[in-house]
Amino acid sequence: xxxxxxxxxxxxxxxxxxxxxxxxxxxxxxxxxxxxxxxxxxxxxxxxxxxxxxxxxxxxxxxxxxxxxxxxxxxxxxxxxxxxxxxxxxxxxxxxxxxxxxxxxxxxxxxxxxxxxxxxxxxxxxxxxxxxxxxxxxxxxxxxxxxxxxxxxxxxxxxxxxxxxxxxxxxxxxxxxxxxxxxxxxxxxxxxxxxxxxxxxxxxxxxxxxxxxxxxxxxxxxxxxxxxxxxxxxxxxxxxxxxxxxxxxxxxxxxxxxxxxxxxxxxxxxxxxxxxxxxxxxxxxxxxxxxxx
Amino acid sequence: xxxxxxxxxxxxxxxxxxxxxxxxxxxxxxxxxxxxxxxxxxxxxxxxxxxxxxxxxxxxxxxxxxxxxxxxxxxxxxxxxxxxxxxxxxxxxxxxxxxxxxxxxxxxxxxxxxxxxxxxxxxxxxxxxxxxxxxxxxxxxxxxxxxxxxxxxxxxxxxxxxxxxxxxxxxxxxxxxxxxxxxxxxxxxxxxxxxxxxxxxxx
Numbered sequence: 001x002x003x004x005x006x007x008x009x010x011x012x013x014x015x016x017x018x019x020x021x022x023x024x025x026x027x028x029x030x031x032x033x034x035x036x037x038x039x040x041x042x043x044x045x046x047x048x049x050x051x052x053x054x055x056x057x058x059x060x061x062x063x064x065x066x067x068x069x070x071x072x073x074x075x076x077x078x079x080x081x082x083x084x085x086x087x088x089x090x091x092x093x094x095x096x097x098x099x100x101x102x103x104x105x106x107x108x109x110x111x112x113x114x115x116x117x118x119x120x121x122x123x124x125x126x127x128x129x130x131x132x133x134x135x136x137x138x139x140x141x142x143x144x145x146x147x148x149x150x151x152x153x154x155x156x157x158x159x160x161x162x163x164x165x166x167x168x169x170x171x172x173x174x175x176x177x178x179x180x181x182x183x184x185x186x187x188x189x190x191x192x193x194x195x196x197x198x199x200x201x202x203x204x205x206x207x208x209x210x211x212x213x214x215x216x217x218x219x220x221x222x223x224x225x226x227x228x229x230x231x232x233x234x235x236x237x238x239x240x241x242x243x244x245x246x247x248x249x250x251x252x253x254x255x256x257x258x259x260x261x262x263x264x265x266x267x268x269x270x271x272x273x274x275x276x277x278x279x280x281x282x283x284x285x286x287x288x289x290x291x292x293x
Numbered sequence: 294x295x296x297x298x299x300x301x302x303x304x305x306x307x308x309x310x311x312x313x314x315x316x317x318x319x320x321x322x323x324x325x326x327x328x329x330x331x332x333x334x335x336x337x338x339x340x341x342x343x344x345x346x347x348x349x350x351x352x353x354x355x356x357x358x359x360x361x362x363x364x365x366x367x368x369x370x371x372x373x374x375x376x377x378x379x380x381x382x383x384x385x386x387x388x389x390x391x392x393x394x395x396x397x398x399x400x401x402x403x404x405x406x407x408x409x410x411x412x413x414x415x416x417x418x419x420x421x422x423x424x425x426x427x428x429x430x431x432x433x434x435x436x437x438x439x440x441x442x443x444x445x446x447x448x449x450x451x452x453x454x455x456x457x458x459x460x461x462x463x464x465x466x467x468x469x470x471x472x473x474x475x476x477x478x479x480x481x482x483x484x485x486x487x488x489x490x491x492x493x494x495x496x
Contacts, residue, residue, distance in 0.1 A: 063316075130380075131380070131381075133380055133382060133383065161346070164346065164348040164349070165348060165390070167348070192346065192349075194351075195346065195349035195350075195351050195352070196349055198349070198350065198351045199348070199349045199350045199351070209351075224473050224474075224476065225351075225352060225473050228351065228352065228355045228473075229351050232351050232354060232355070264476060265476040267476070268475070268476040268477040269472075269476045269477060269479070270477060270479045270483075271479055271480070271481055273366075274476075276362070277359045277362045277363055278359065280358055280359060280361070280362035281355065281358050281359065
């Protein structure tokens with residue numbers, strides 16, 4: 001998405017920032033560019049949103065290594081809110097971005113000591129462990145964190161990714177199920193669970209995967225991954241020790257799914273003969289199965 | 294044991310993919326000429342695959358099959374696998390995501406290579422090729438060890454890629470994940486198949 005900086009007024013930029021904040025999109029490079037080009041001089045006009053904008057710019061500046069901007073904005077916030085723990089967190093994040101992890105840990109420990117219920121600095125400490133490559137420690141700490149803050153979706157999601165990286169698919173599935181409890185109508189979570197189950201392999205898991213994929217498809221009929229997933233699951237189950245009546249049913253379902261994929265894709269795809277590429281799935285499926293063990 | 298020659302097209306797409314998602318791990322396939330010239334394998338093209346959740350397999354299976362058919366059509370073969378690790382300092386093969394895909398590729402194509410992007414060399418100014426290439430040694434089981442590779446027209450390629458990175462060209466790269474989100478996205482990245490000189494005129 002390219003934005004025309006010369007044509008955007010400060011209020012347009014402010015609205016764009018607000019949109020990104022609400023959608024929890026980071027867009028760090030664009031935030032920094034827009035800040036420097038437009039909003040920096042006019043930020044005092046934004047009223048109550050000023051502090052939220054400053055926080056957004058600090059994080060974007062740390063992401064893009066613009067430490068000058070980050071320090072300047074943090075100073076502005078510190079002037080208005082002296083001794084604030086929220087501003088102290090940004091100080092710790094700056095150390096983290098500079099890879100001065102020990103100093104960052106010290107600041108975060110001070111914040112945690114002052115306020116035990118503050119979740120953010122605990123998560124930052126886990127992020128530091130991850131950045132240092134100490135994945136197993138990060139998993140341990142995240143588990144401890146989740147015992148206290150059980151309803152933190154973001155944390156469950158992160159723990160799921162960490163377990164996947166370690167190959168612990170069962171535990172990853174459990175974490176994703178926790179996220180699903182908070183978002184029962186999200187087709188993406190159903191689909192992600194299906195993928196984890198499929199990867200685990202075995203008839204039971206693939207059957208579960210098929211149910212999750214079907215639910216994802218029900219929630220969003222355009223979910224291409226769910227359609228492919230249903231095809232893969234049906235194929236796997238049909239080739240395994242299935243009863244012959246079920247086998248026909250599975251083959252029909254798989255065939256339907258593949259046709260849907262072909263239809264959806266070829267309508268919009270710019271790749272030549274994309275339908276032939278999709279049909280190649282039928283031919284090749286016997287030969288390829290990437291096992292997780 | 295063989296040597297590899299990476300074309301500017303493959304290197305550009307590889308680096309663009311890693312640069313487009315600096316905060317995530319990415320992976321993709323490398324397409325090579327079917328017949329190797331002696332012990333030299335020519336890597337002609339790169340197909341970017343995924344940038345999220347690399348450890349789950351269903352979409353990888355779908356992608357591999359489609360790309361196999363595509364490669365066949367173009368007179369090429371899937372000759373390698375590349376990946377960029379998530380953590381800045383991870384550059385060893387055993388810490389890379391989804392290495393099983395590389396093993397599978399090697400079963401089908403003996404001289405397959407495994408390219409790992411060296412995160413420390415990923416800057417806006419490339420002085421050296423920011424990859425490490427490994428190839429398979431020994432008959433039984435896939436054991437990867439460092440292999441020699443050259444970048445075709447090394448200085449011009451590195452300069453061209455650096456310039457395009459500074460101009461933000463990597464944002465237009467499409468990987469298989471983008472295609473699955475919206476089928477109109479072209480994972481063959483046909484528009485990037487021009488020479489680097491022509492691309493520089495676009496940005």
